[in-house]
Amino acid sequence: MFTSSPLTGSKPEQYAALAAQARALLHGERDAIANAANLSALVYHALPDLNWVGFYLFDGTELVVGPFQGLPACVRIPLDKGVCGAAARTRQTQRVDDVHAFPGHIACDSASRSELVVPLQDGERLIGVFDVDSPLPARFDADDQAGLEAIAALYVASLS
Numbered sequence: 001m002f003t004s005s006p007l008t009g010s011k012p013e014q015y016a017a018l019a020a021q022a023r024a025l026l027h028g029e030r031d032a033i034a035n036a037a038n039l040s041a042l043v044y045h046a047l048p049d050l051n052w053v054g055f056y057l058f059d060g061t062e063l064v065v066g067p068f069q070g071l072p073a074c075v076r077i078p079l080d081k082g083v084c085g086a087a088a089r090t091r092q093t094q095r096v097d098d099v100h101a102f103p104g105h106i107a108c109d110s111a112s113r114s115e116l117v118v119p120l121q122d123g124e125r126l127i128g129v130f131d132v133d134s135p136l137p138a139r140f141d142a143d144d145q146a147g148l149e150a151i152a153a154l155y156v157a158s159l160s
Contacts (some may be wrong), residue, residue: 004021004042004045004046005017005021007046007047011141011143011144011147012143012146012147014147015143015144015146015147015148015150015151018042018043018046018047018147018151019147019150019151019154021042021046022039022042022151022154022155023154025038025039025042026038026039026154026155026158029158030158030159030160032057032127032159033066033067035155035158035159036054036055036057036066036067036155037067039055039130039151039154039155040053040054040055040067040068040069041069043069043132043148043151044069044070045069047132049134049135049136049139050070050132050133050134050139051070051071051109051111051112051133051134051135052068052069052070052071052073052108052109052112052131052132052133053068053069053070053131053132053133054066054067054068054069054070054073054130054131055067055068055120055128055129055130055131055155056077056084056088056128056129056131057127057128058088058126058127058128062076062077062078062079063076063077063078063079063084063085063088063128063129064076066128068131070109070133071108071109071111073108073109074106074108077106080104081104081106082102082104082105082106083096083099083102083105083106083115083117083131084106084117084129084131085104085106086102086104086117087117087118087119087129088119088126088128088129090119091119091121091126092119093116093117093118093119093145093149094115094116094117095115095116095140095144095145096114096115096116097114097137097138097140098113098114098137098138099112099113099114099115099133100113102115109133111135112133112134112135113134113135113136113137113139114133114134114136114137114138114139114140115131115132115133115134115140116131116132116140116144116145116148117129117130117131117132118130118148118149118152119152120152120155120156121156122156122159122160127156127159130148130151130152130155132148
């Protein structure tokens with residue numbers, strides 16, 4: 001049985017503890033949907049000030065909503081639209097302090113003010129993106145980016 005522990009210490013220490021919990025949660029499981037569902041729930045409940053955490057999976061043409069926590073989401077996102085599309089298209093993490101100032105932003109949840117999206121890749125192959133939204137402007141900093149990129153890497157590693 002998985003047991004979640006409260007996160008304490010500095011932000012890097014909190015992300016290290018969250019990564020350890022994620023590793024335990026993913027251990028021995030290779031199913032992409034199951035792992036995305038559990039990681040979405042883990043991150044959503046572990047970190048403060050989030051209103052959406054989830055995965056968009058690449059179907060070869062566009063991003064399609066996968067497992068998530070939060071309000072219902074946009075189902076399909078073209079690679080030329082929004083923060084998720086930008087992360088998938090450029091293969092670079094997008095950390096946006098004010099989503100309303102982001103060109104082409106897609107407002108799936110009008111409460112979202114800031115967003116961090118990590119592309120998921122296996123080598124050159126795009127798997128999808130890991131998307132985290134907050135109702136607070138500028139919620140995410142470099143420590144959050146590094147921590148969430150580490151969580152995303154654990155997800156990708158769990159698939160092989």
